[in-house]
Amino acid sequence: MDVVVIGAGAVGENLADRAGRGGLDVVLVERELVGGECSYWACMPSKALLLPGHALAAARRLPGAAAAVTGGLDAGAVLGRRDTFASGWDDSSQAEWVASAGIGLLRGSARLTGERRVEVDGDDGGTTVLTARHAVAVCTGSVPSLPDVEGLAGTPHWTSREATSAQEVPASLAVVGGGVVAVELAQAWQRLGARVSVLARSGLLGGAEPFAGELVGEALAADGVDVRTGTSPRSVRQDGDGVVLDLGDGATLRAERLLVATGRTPAVDGLGLESVGLTGDGPLEVDDSGRVTGVPGGWLYAAGDVTGRAPLTHQGKYAARAAGDAIAARARGDLGGEVAAWSRFAATADHRAVPQVVFTDPEVAWVGLTAAQAGERGLDVRAVDVDLAGVAGAGLLADGYAGRARLVVDESRRVVVGATFAGQGVAELLHSATIAVVGEVPLDRLWHAVPSYPTVSEVWLRLLEGYGL
Numbered sequence: 255m256d257v258v259v260i261g262a263g264a265v266g267e268n269l270a271d272r273a274g275r276g277g278l279d280v281v282l283v284e285r286e287l288v289g290g291e292c293s294y295w296a297c298m299p300s301k302a303l304l305l306p307g308h309a310l311a312a313a314r315r316l317p318g319a320a321a322a323v324t325g326g327l328d329a330g331a332v333l334g335r336r337d338t339f340a341s342g343w344d345d346s347s348q349a350e351w352v353a354s355a356g357i358g359l360l361r362g363s364a365r366l367t368g369e370r371r372v373e374v375d376g377d378d379g380g381t382t383v384l385t386a387r388h389a390v391a392v393c394t395g396s397v398p399s400l401p402d403v404e405g406l407a408g409t410p411h412w413t414s415r416e417a418t419s420a421q422e423v424p425a426s427l428a429v430v431g432g433g434v435v436a437v438e439l440a441q442a443w444q445r446l447g448a449r450v451s452v453l454a455r456s457g458l459l460g461g462a463e464p465f466a467g468e469l470v471g472e473a474l475a476a477d478g479v480d481v482r483t484g485t486s487p488r489s490v491r492q493d494g495d496g497v498v499l500d501l502g503d504g505a506t507l508r509a510e511r512l513l514v515a516t517g518r519t520p521a522v523d524g525l526g527l528e529s530v531g532l533t534g535d536g537p538l539e540v541d542d543s544g545r546v547t548g549v550p551g552g553w554l555y556a557a558g559d560v561t562g563r564a565p566l567t568h569q570g571k572y573a574a575r576a577a578g579d580a581i582a583a584r585a586r587g588d589l590g591g592e593v594a595a596w597s598r599f600a601a602t603a604d605h606r607a608v609p610q611v612v613f614t615d616p617e618v619a620w621v622g623l624t625a626a627q628a629g630e631r632g633l634d635v636r637a638v639d640v641d642l643a644g645v646a647g648a649g650l651l652a653d654g655y656a657g658r659a660r661l662v663v664d665e666s667r668r669v670v671v672g673a674t675f676a677g678q679g680v681a682e683l684l685h686s687a688t689i690a691v692v693g694e695v696p697l698d699r700l701w702h703a704v705p706s707y708p709t710v711s712e713v714w715l716r717l718l719e720g721y722g723l
C-alpha cells in the first residue's frame with residue numbers, strides 16, 4: 255500500500271479520502287470506532303443533549319409561544335435521540351463508507367516501528383506489519399487530561415465520554431473545569447434535570463473574549479447551575495454512591511457524579527515515536543502541509559488533535575484535506591518540500607482564522623484573534639463592541655435578548671482579524687466573520703455587504719457604524 259493512516263476519527267477518514275482521491279492505495283487502522291471521538295462521545299452526542307433544551311428556552315422567550323410550553327424536557331426522549339445521533343455506538347455505517355471510498359480498514363492498535371513501518375496488534379489477536387510506499391499519517395486524536403487532585407485517580411469519575419453517553423440523569427453532578435466541555439455539558443445535564451455545580455480554576459471560556467465567559471456564566475446561573483470560578487478541588491473521595499470534593503477551608507461539595515473536564519492531551523502514548531527518533535509526550539509538531547518536523551525523509555505526517563494546532567473537528571478535517579492532497583501530490587512528484595501559504599496543500603488558516611462555536615445558550619462563536627491576542631502579537635488594533643439587544647433581528651428572536659459582539663480590526667490594514675458573537679442563534683453568523691478574516695476584506699468593501707433586515711446579521715452594520723463608517 256502507499257499510505258497508512260493511524261486513527262479513523264473524522265481527521266483520519268478525511269486524510270485517507272483525499273490521499274485515495276489523489277490515486278493512492280490507502281489503509282486506515284482503527285482500534286475503537288470508525289468515526290472517532292466526534293461521532294460517538296463529543297460533537298454529535300453533546301449537541302444532541304443540548305439542543306432540545308435550547309428549543310424550549312427559545313420558545314419561553316417568545317410571548318404567544320411561551321404559553322404552549324407547559325412542561326419540561328422529556329429526558330428519556332432526549333437521551334434516545336442522542337443515542338440515534340451516536341449511531342448506538344455502532345460504526346458499521348462509517349465502516350461501509352470507508353469501504354465505498356476504496357480505503358482499506360484494519361481493526362487494531364497501531365505503532366510505528368521504523369521508517370514507513372507500522373505494526374498493528376489486531377482485534378483478532380494477530381500482528382500485521384505494514385510498510386507504506388509513500389507516507390504514514392498519525393491521526394490518533396487526544397485523550398482527557400486529569401488534573402493533579404489528591405484522590406482523583408482512585409475515585410470514580412466521568413470524563414467527556416461518560417458525560418456524553420450516560421443513560422440516566424444523575425441527581426447531582428459536580429463539573430471540574432471551565433472550558434468548552436465543562437460549560438456545554440453542565441448546561442446540558444442541568445436542563446435535563448441534574449443539580450449541577452461548576453468548579454473552574456479561573457474564569458469560564460478562558461481563550462475567548464472575556465464577555466463571552468461572563469455571559470455564559472450568567473446564563474448557567476440563571477438555569478440554576480452553581481458556578482464557582484477561582485475554585486479547584488483540593489481532594490476528592492468516594493462516599494457511598496457519590497463523591498465528596500474538598501474545596502479547602504472546611505468547605506465540601508457532595509455530588510452523585512463527578513465530571514472532570516480539564517483539557518485534553520495528544521494521544522501519543524504507545525505509538526512508538528522513539529522508533530523514528532521522536533521524543534516527548536507532547537503534540538506532534540507539523541508544518542502547514544502536515545509533515546512532522548524532525549523526521550528525515552519527510553514521510554511522517556500528522557493531523558488533528560494529535561498535533562495540538564486547533565483541536566476542533568472542522569479544523570482537523572481542513573488540515574487532513576491539505577495533508578492528504580500534499581501526500582498525493584508529492585507521490586506524483588508534483589510538489590516539493592515547501593508549500594505556499596493559502597495553497598490547497600497548506601493549513602494556513604490554523605494561524606489566522608480558526609472558527610469555534612460553543613453550543614451553550616447563549617451560543618458563543620468566534621474566529622481569529624481576540625483583542626488581547628492581537629495586542630500581544632503587536633498589532634495596532636481597535637475593538638468595536640455592540641450590544642446585540644439593540645439589533646432588530648435579535649429583539650424579534652427573543653424578548654429580553656442578551657448578547658454582545660466584538661470586531662477586532664487591524665488598523666494598519668483596516669481589515670478584520672477577529673470577531674466574537676455571544677447570544678442566542680449566533681452560531682450561524684460565524685461563517686460571515688470567517689470569510690471576512692480569511693479574505694482580508696477591507697472594511698470599506700465590507701460596508702457594501704448589506705445584511706438583510708431584520709436578521710441578527712444586522713449586527714455587522716452596527717459594528718461597522720461603531721467603527722465609524
Ligand SMILES: Cc1cc2nc3c(=O)[nH]c(=O)nc-3n(C[C@H](O)[C@H](O)[C@H](O)COP(=O)(O)OP(=O)(O)OC[C@H]3O[C@@H](n4cnc5c(N)ncnc54)[C@H](O)[C@@H]3O)c2cc1C
Nearest residue numbers: 261263265285290291296297364394395558559565566567
Ligand atoms: C465533549 C466534546 C465535545 C466536542 N464538541 C466539538 C464540536 O462541537 N465541534 C468541534 O469542532 N469539535 C468538538 N470537539 C473536539 C473534537 O471532538 C475533536 O477535535 C475531534 O474529535 C478530533 O478528531 P481526530 O480525528 O483528530 O481525533 P479522534 O476523533 O480522537 O480520533 C482518533 C482515532 O484514533 C484512534 N486511535 C488512537 N490511537 C490509535 C492507535 N494507536 N491505533 C489505532 N487507532 C488509534 C482512536 O480510537 C480514535 O478513533 C469536542 C470534544 C469533546 C471532548
Ligand SMILES: NC(=O)c1ccc[n+]([C@@H]2O[C@H](COP(=O)([O-])OP(=O)(O)OC[C@H]3O[C@@H](n4cnc5c(N)ncnc54)[C@H](O)[C@@H]3O)[C@@H](O)[C@H]2O)c1
Nearest residue numbers: 401431432433434435436454455486515516517565611612
Ligand atoms: N463546541 C466545541 O467546539 C467543543 C466542545 C467541547 C470541546 N471542544 C474542544 O475540546 C477540547 C477540550 O476541551 P476542555 O474544555 O476539556 O479543555 P479546555 O482546555 O478548553 O478547558 C480546560 C478548563 O479546565 C480548567 N481547569 C484545569 N485544571 C483545573 C482544576 N484543577 N480545577 C478546576 N479547573 C481546572 C481550565 O482553567 C480550563 O478552564 C478543547 O480544545 C475544545 O475546543 C470543542
